[in-house]
Amino acid sequence: MTIADIQAAYAEYADLAARFDWLNRLFTGRHRRQQFGDLEGRVLEVACGTGTNLRYLPDSVEYVGIDISEAMLARAWETLDRVDVEGRLERMDAQTLSFADDSFDTVVSSFSTCTFPDPVAALDEMARVCRPGGRVRLLEHGPSDVDLIARYQESRADAHYERSGCRLTQEPLEVLERSALVLEERETAQFGRLTMITARPPRDSEEVDR
Numbered sequence: 001m002t003i004a005d006i007q008a009a010y011a012e013y014a015d016l017a018a019r020f021d022w023l024n025r026l027f028t029g030r031h032r033r034q035q036f037g038d039l040e041g042r043v044l045e046v047a048c049g050t051g052t053n054l055r056y057l058p059d060s061v062e063y064v065g066i067d068i069s070e071a072m073l074a075r076a077w078e079t080l081d082r083v084d085v086e087g088r089l090e091r092m093d094a095q096t097l098s099f100a101d102d103s104f105d106t107v108v109s110s111f112s113t114c115t116f117p118d119p120v121a122a123l124d125e126m127a128r129v130c131r132p133g134g135r136v137r138l139l140e141h142g143p144s145d146v147d148l149i150a151r152y153q154e155s156r157a158d159a160h161y162e163r164s165g166c167r168l169t170q171e172p173l174e175v176l177e178r179s180a181l182v183l184e185e186r187e188t189a190q191f192g193r194l195t196m197i198t199a200r201p202p203r204d205s206e207e208v209d210r
Contacts, residue, residue, distance in 0.1 A: 001165040003093060006115060007069050009165050014071035018050045018078075025052065028139070031189055032056045032110065035137050035196050041105030046094045046126060047112035048072070051079030054087075063087025064104075066094070094122040102131040110139040113175055114167045123179035127201040136181055138197040140172035145192030153193075172197065182206060 001009070017024075025032075033056045040061065045053060048065030049072050057063060063085050067073050073089050080087060092098060094109075095118050107126045113119040126136050144150045150169075157168045172195050176183055181199040188195050 001161075002117060003068060006117075006165045009163070010069035011071040013164065014050065014069065014075050017072070018075040021050055021052055025055070027190075028110075028194070029056070031139055031194055031196060035110075035139050036108055039106050039108070039137075042103070044099070044104040044107045044126075044129060046097075046107060046109040046122065047115070048076050048089065049110075049112075051076035051083075053108065053110055054079050054083045054085050057083075057085050059084035059086075061085060061087075065089045066092040066097070068093055095125060096121075097125045097129055099129045101128055103129045105131060105134045107134070107136045108138070109136075111141055111166075113138070113140055113172060114170045115165050119170075119175045120178045123176060123181050127180040127199075130201045132201060132203070134201065135184075136197075136199045136201070138172065138176075138195075138199070140195050140197065141168075141193055142172050142195055143169045143192070144190075145188070149191055149193065 032053055036053050036056045039057060042062045045065040048067050064087060065076060067076065068091065070091060073091055076089050080089065094116055107130045113122065116122040130136055143153055153168050160166055160168045173186065176197060176199060180202050182202055183199050185198040186195060
């Protein structure tokens with residue numbers, strides 16, 4: 001899908017996503033808290049959606065959230081108004097972030113690389129705007145380790161992509177390996193269906209070797 005296709009899909013999906021946000025948090029809330037609950041400093045959230053992760057961020061962070069969908073951002077503003085986090089939201093393409101290099105202490109994103117037309121470009125941009133010594137934290141989905149679940153995901157993959165632009169069976173670690181980011185930690189949950197990733201920007205020597 002193109003960026004325009006994704007915007008159109010999420011214009012229709014935003015209200016539904018907001019209505020069932022409680023269900024999303026029921027199944028993924030503890031993993032979001034694990035990944036995003038101890039952040040400090042200036043935080044960028046890429047593809048913030050309806051603002052689900054705002055509920056798990058410490059109120060001390062300086063938050064900036066971006067998304068390509070105006071409809072999603074409208075719902076995210078509503079969430080931001082309800083939580084204690086101070087921040088702002090902007091419409092922006094994750095693949096071409098309009099921030100200077102080394103702008104953020106932490107960059108976070110959840111269930112997003114599966115929707116980017118060029119996920120490697122988006123991860124490279126996350127690496128670029130994350131300061132040296134900072135971290136990129138991701139929560140992503142992918143194929144289950146359980147064969148029966150994985151086969152079901154595969155059977156639904158094409159229809160799911162056509163409806164939402166989400167690649168249901170994309171391997172998040174394979175995408176990460178093709179990006180500039182350097183993997184530090186990973187953990188899976190829900191029969192391997194969820195992957196929690198902590199990565200960092202490359203050092204100068206690693207950029208030369210890449």
